[in-house]
Amino acid sequence: MDSPQSKHTAAVSGNGDDSGVSDSPKAQAILDASLALFAEKGYDGTAVPLIAEKAGVGAGTIYRYFESKEVLVNILYRRWRTVFRDALLADVPADAPPREVFTMLWNRMADFQREHPQAYAFLEFYNHTYLNEENIALTESIVDFLAGFLRRGQDHGVFRKVPPGMLIFMVLGAFVGLVRAESAGRLELTAEAIRESEEICWRAIT
Amino acid sequence: MDSPQSKHTAAVSGNGDDSGVSDSPKAQAILDASLALFAEKGYDGTAVPLIAEKAGVGAGTIYRYFESKEVLVNILYRRWRTVFRDALLADVPADAPPREVFTMLWNRMADFQREHPQAYAFLEFYNHTYLNEENIALTESIVDFLAGFLRRGQDHGVFRKVPPGMLIFMVLGAFVGLVRAESAGRLELTAEAIRESEEICWRAIT
Amino acid sequence: MDSPQSKHTAAVSGNGDDSGVSDSPKAQAILDASLALFAEKGYDGTAVPLIAEKAGVGAGTIYRYFESKEVLVNILYRRWRTVFRDALLADVPADAPPREVFTMLWNRMADFQREHPQAYAFLEFYNHTYLNEENIALTESIVDFLAGFLRRGQDHGVFRKVPPGMLIFMVLGAFVGLVRAESAGRLELTAEAIRESEEICWRAIT
Amino acid sequence: MDSPQSKHTAAVSGNGDDSGVSDSPKAQAILDASLALFAEKGYDGTAVPLIAEKAGVGAGTIYRYFESKEVLVNILYRRWRTVFRDALLADVPADAPPREVFTMLWNRMADFQREHPQAYAFLEFYNHTYLNEENIALTESIVDFLAGFLRRGQDHGVFRKVPPGMLIFMVLGAFVGLVRAESAGRLELTAEAIRESEEICWRAIT
DNA sequence: CATGAATGAGTTTTCATTCAT
DNA sequence: TATGAATGAAAACTCATTCAT
Numbered sequence: 001m002d003s004p005q006s007k008h009t010a011a012v013s014g015n016g017d018d019s020g021v022s023d024s025p026k027a028q029a030i031l032d033a034s035l036a037l038f039a040e041k042g043y044d045g046t047a048v049p050l051i052a053e054k055a056g057v058g059a060g061t062i063y064r065y066f067e068s069k070e071v072l073v074n075i076l077y078r079r080w081r082t083v084f085r086d087a088l089l090a091d092v093p094a095d096a097p098p099r100e101v102f103t104m105l106w107n108r109m110a111d112f113q114r115e116h117p118q119a120y121a122f123l124e125f126y127n128h129t130y131l132n133e134e135n136i137a138l139t140e141s142i143v144d145f146l147a148g149f150l151r152r153g154q155d156h157g158v159f160r161k162v163p164p165g166m167l168i169f170m171v172l173g174a175f176v177g178l179v180r181a182e183s184a185g186r187l188e189l190t191a192e193a194i195r196e197s198e199e200i201c202w203r204a205i206t
Numbered sequence: 207m208d209s210p211q212s213k214h215t216a217a218v219s220g221n222g223d224d225s226g227v228s229d230s231p232k233a234q235a236i237l238d239a240s241l242a243l244f245a246e247k248g249y250d251g252t253a254v255p256l257i258a259e260k261a262g263v264g265a266g267t268i269y270r271y272f273e274s275k276e277v278l279v280n281i282l283y284r285r286w287r288t289v290f291r292d293a294l295l296a297d298v299p300a301d302a303p304p305r306e307v308f309t310m311l312w313n314r315m316a317d318f319q320r321e322h323p324q325a326y327a328f329l330e331f332y333n334h335t336y337l338n339e340e341n342i343a344l345t346e347s348i349v350d351f352l353a354g355f356l357r358r359g360q361d362h363g364v365f366r367k368v369p370p371g372m373l374i375f376m377v378l379g380a381f382v383g384l385v386r387a388e389s390a391g392r393l394e395l396t397a398e399a400i401r402e403s404e405e406i407c408w409r410a411i412t
Numbered sequence: 413m414d415s416p417q418s419k420h421t422a423a424v425s426g427n428g429d430d431s432g433v434s435d436s437p438k439a440q441a442i443l444d445a446s447l448a449l450f451a452e453k454g455y456d457g458t459a460v461p462l463i464a465e466k467a468g469v470g471a472g473t474i475y476r477y478f479e480s481k482e483v484l485v486n487i488l489y490r491r492w493r494t495v496f497r498d499a500l501l502a503d504v505p506a507d508a509p510p511r512e513v514f515t516m517l518w519n520r521m522a523d524f525q526r527e528h529p530q531a532y533a534f535l536e537f538y539n540h541t542y543l544n545e546e547n548i549a550l551t552e553s554i555v556d557f558l559a560g561f562l563r564r565g566q567d568h569g570v571f572r573k574v575p576p577g578m579l580i581f582m583v584l585g586a587f588v589g590l591v592r593a594e595s596a597g598r599l600e601l602t603a604e605a606i607r608e609s610e611e612i613c614w615r616a617i618t
Numbered sequence: 619m620d621s622p623q624s625k626h627t628a629a630v631s632g633n634g635d636d637s638g639v640s641d642s643p644k645a646q647a648i649l650d651a652s653l654a655l656f657a658e659k660g661y662d663g664t665a666v667p668l669i670a671e672k673a674g675v676g677a678g679t680i681y682r683y684f685e686s687k688e689v690l691v692n693i694l695y696r697r698w699r700t701v702f703r704d705a706l707l708a709d710v711p712a713d714a715p716p717r718e719v720f721t722m723l724w725n726r727m728a729d730f731q732r733e734h735p736q737a738y739a740f741l742e743f744y745n746h747t748y749l750n751e752e753n754i755a756l757t758e759s760i761v762d763f764l765a766g767f768l769r770r771g772q773d774h775g776v777f778r779k780v781p782p783g784m785l786i787f788m789v790l791g792a793f794v795g796l797v798r799a800e801s802a803g804r805l806e807l808t809a810e811a812i813r814e815s816e817e818i819c820w821r822a823i824t
Numbered sequence: 825c826a827t828g829a830a831t832g833a834g835t836t837t838t839c840a841t842t843c844a845t
Numbered sequence: 846t847a848t849g850a851a852t853g854a855a856a857a858c859t860c861a862t863t864c865a866t
Contacts (some may be wrong), residue, residue: 042332042333062837178375266829266864470849474840686857
C-alpha cells in the first residue's frame with residue numbers, strides 16, 4: 001500500500017541499486033509493517049514481534065532479511081528518503097523561473113505526503129537518533145540541492161538574502177506544520193489549501 | 207538550570223495549582239533529568255534508572271513522586287507546555303497592532319527556545335503518543351488563543367483569509383525548522399536571524 | 413580430507429555395518445563439516461545452519477541424513493571413535509613383547525592425531541555429554557582392550573601393579589597434554605618428540 | 619560449598635584484588651551456580667536462566683553483577699585459575715630438592731581437585747574458547763613458573779633434557795586422565811592412588 | 825522518606841527443525 | 846532427493862516497577 005516504487009531519476013546523485021536489500025515479498029511486508037508502526041509509535045516504541053505480526057511473518061524471519069532492528073530502520077529510512085528525494089528533485093528544470101520551480105517543489109512535497117502519509121510521518125515527525133552516516137549524508141544532500149537552487153535565486157535577486165538554510169528549513173518546517181495541523185483536525189489539506197500555503201511560503205522567502 | 211518557575215500570569219486559562227506534584231527538590235531533580243533525557247533520546251528511548259542516575263536519586267524515589275513513567279512524562283509535558291504557554295501568551299495586549307503582537311509572540315517563542323532549548327526540543331521534536339486528555343486540551347488551548355488573535359486580524363484585513371490553523375501551524379512549524387536548521391549546523395540563531403525570520407513569517411501570513 | 417575410511421579390522425568387537433547412515437557424498441560432507449566445527453567450537457557452540465554452509469548443502473539436507481543434531485554428533489563420534497579404535501588396536505600382535513606393543517600403540521595414537529587432528533580434538537578435547545549408550549560402550553571397549561594388555565603385562569611383571577585404568581588414563585591423558593602443548597605453542601610434535609614422549613611414558617608405567 | 623577462599627600467597631605475580639567483582643552473597647551464588655553448571659554442561663550448554671534458577675536469583679539479577687555471560691565466565695575462570703595457581707604454587711621452596719617439590723606440587727594439585735572437583739572440571743575438561751587476554755596470560759604464567767622449576771632441575775641433571783613444556787603438559791594431562799578415570803569408574807582417587815600416580819609421574823620425567 | 829538491589833515480564837536476537845517447492 | 850526460506854521456542858539481555866531495609 002505504501003511502498004517505494006523506485007522511479008529513479010537522476011536529479012540527485014543516487015546509488016543506483018538498493019544496496020543489498022532483498023526485494024522479496026516478505027522483506028517488503030516487513031518494511032511496510034515497520035513503516036506503519038514507526039510512523040505511529042516511533043522506533044523505540046515499536047517491538048520487533050509487533051512488526052512481525054503486522055507483516056504476517058515469524059519474528060525470526062525479520063532477522064533473515066535485516067541484521068538488526070537498527071539496520072532495518074536505516075534501510076527503511078534510506079529507501080523512503082531516497083524516494084522522497086527523487087520525488088522532490090528529479091528533473092528539476094535548471095533554467096525554469098524560480099517561481100515555477102518553487103511551485104513544482106511544493107506540489108511534489110504535497111504529493112509525496114498525500115501518497116505516502118506514513119512515510120512522511122516517519123521521515124519528518126521523529127528525531128532519528130539511529131541514522132548511520134550514509135543516511136545523514138543522504139538527508140544533507142537534499143538540503144544541499146535546495147540550497148543551490150536558493151542561492152542561484154538569491155543571485156538573481158529573487159530570494160531574500162539570508163542564509164539559504166534558513167529559508168529551506170523554514171519552508172520544510174512550515175509544511176510539516178501543515179501536516180500536523182491536519183492531524184490535529186485544524187485543517188484539511190485540500191488542493192486549495194496546498195495552493196494557498198504555497199503562495200504563503202513563496203511570499204515568505206521572496 | 208532549566209526548570210519552570212511557574213511565573214503564572216493570567217493570559218490563558220490556567221490550572222492554579224500544580225495538581226498534586228510535590229515541589230520538593232527531588233521531584234524537581236527528577237523532572238530536570240527527565241527533560242534532558244527525553245529531549246535527547248525520546249520517551250521510549252530513555253530508561254527510568256537512567257533518569258534516576260542523572261537526577262542523583264534512587265530509582266525507587268522516582269515512584270514516590272510519580273506513579274509511573276507515563277504519569278511522569280505527562281506531568282513534565284504539562285509543566286513545560288504551561289510555561290511555554292505563559293511565556294508566549296501572558297499579557298498579550300488585546301488592542302495592540304497585529305504587527306507588534308506578532309513580533310512579540312515571535313520573540314517570546316525565540317526567547318523560550320533560547321532559554322529552555324531542552325524543553326523546546328522535548329515539546330516540539332517528538333510525537334507525544336502518551337499525552338492524556340488534559341495535556342491535549344492544554345496544547346489545543348494555545349492554538350485556540352492564537353486562532354483568536356489571527357481571526358481578529360483577519361477581520362481587520364491584516365492577515366490572509368485562510369483557516370487560522372493553517373497560519374498558526376505553518377509559523378510554528380517554520381520556527382521548529384529554524385531550530386532544526388541550527389541543530390543541523392546550517393544556521394546560527396542570532397538576534398539578527400530571529401529578526402529576519404520574524405519578518406519572513408510576517409510577510410508569509412499577511 | 414579428514415574422513416574415516418572404515419578400514420575395519422577385527423581387533424575389537426565391531427558393529428560390522430555403519431548403522432543406517434548413508435555413505436552418500438552429502439552425508440560425508442555434513443560429517444566432515446561437523447567434525448571441523450565441533451573440534452573448533454564444541455557441540456553446543458556450533459549452529460546447524462553453519463554446518464550446512466560449510467558442508468555446501470542446504471540446512472534441510474542435514475535432516476534427510478540425520479534425525480537431529482544429537483543423532484548427528486553421536487554418529488560422528490561413533491565413526492571417529494571406531495576409526496580411532498581400529499587405528500589403535502587392529503592386529504595388535506598378542507604375543508609380542510610389551511615394549512614393542514606399547515611403542516606400536518603410542519605411534520599409532522600419534523599417527524592418528526597427526527593424520528586427523530580435528531578428529532582427535534573432537535574426541536579428546538571435550539566432555540561428550542550427549543553420548544548414547546552405544547558410544548559409551550564403544551569408548552569403554554577401547555579401555556577394556558588396553559586393560560587386558562596391561563593386565564597381561566602386569567602378570568609378567570612388566571607393568572606396575574596398579575589398577576590398569578590408572579596407567580591407561582594417565583598415558584592417554586599425557587598424550588592429550590602433548591597435543592595441548594603443541595596448541596599452546598610450547599612444543600612441536602616432531603618424530604623425535606613422539607619418540608621421547610613414548611620413552612617417558614614407558615618409564616612411567618613400568 | 620565450592621568457592622575460592624582467596625588464601626593469597628605471593629608465590630606468583632598476583633593481582634591483589636579481585637578486580638571489580640562484587641563479593642555480595644548474590645554474586646557468589648551466581649558464580650557458584652555457574653561453576654556447577656559449566657563444569658557439568660559446558661559454557662555453551664548452560665542457559666543463563668538455568669544459572670539464575672540454581673543460584674536462587676532472578677534472571678535479571680545476573681546482569682546486575684556481570685555485564686554478560688562471557689564476562690561472567692571469564693571472571694569465574696580468573697577466580698578459579700587464580701585459586702588453582704595459588705594453591706599449586708604458593709611458597710614453593712626455591713631451594714628444596716626437586717623430588718620434594720614435585721611431590722608437593724602433585725599433592726597440591728590432587729588436594730585442589732579433591733576440594734574443588736567442579737572447579738577442576740571447569741578448568742580442565744573444556745576448551746575455553748571465550749578466554750580474554752588476561753586469562754590466557756594468567757594460564758600461561760602457571761606454565762611459565764613450572765617451566766622454570768623444570769629447567770633448573772634439568773640444569774642439575776635431575777629431569778630429562780626435553781622441552782620443559784613436554785614434561786609439564788604430560789604431567790598435567792596425566793592428572794586430568796586420572797580424574798577422568800575416576801569419573802569413568804575405573805579408579806578411586808584414594809590417597810594411595812595419589813601416591814602411586816605421583817611416583818609414576820616422577821619416574822616419567824626423570 | 826529514600827533507597828537501590830532485585831525481579832520477571834518484555835525486549836532483541838538466535839537456532840534447531842520443518843516444509844513447500 | 847535437495848533445498849533454503851520460514852519459523853517459534855528459547856536464548857541473551859533490558860527495564861519499569863517493587864520492596865526490604
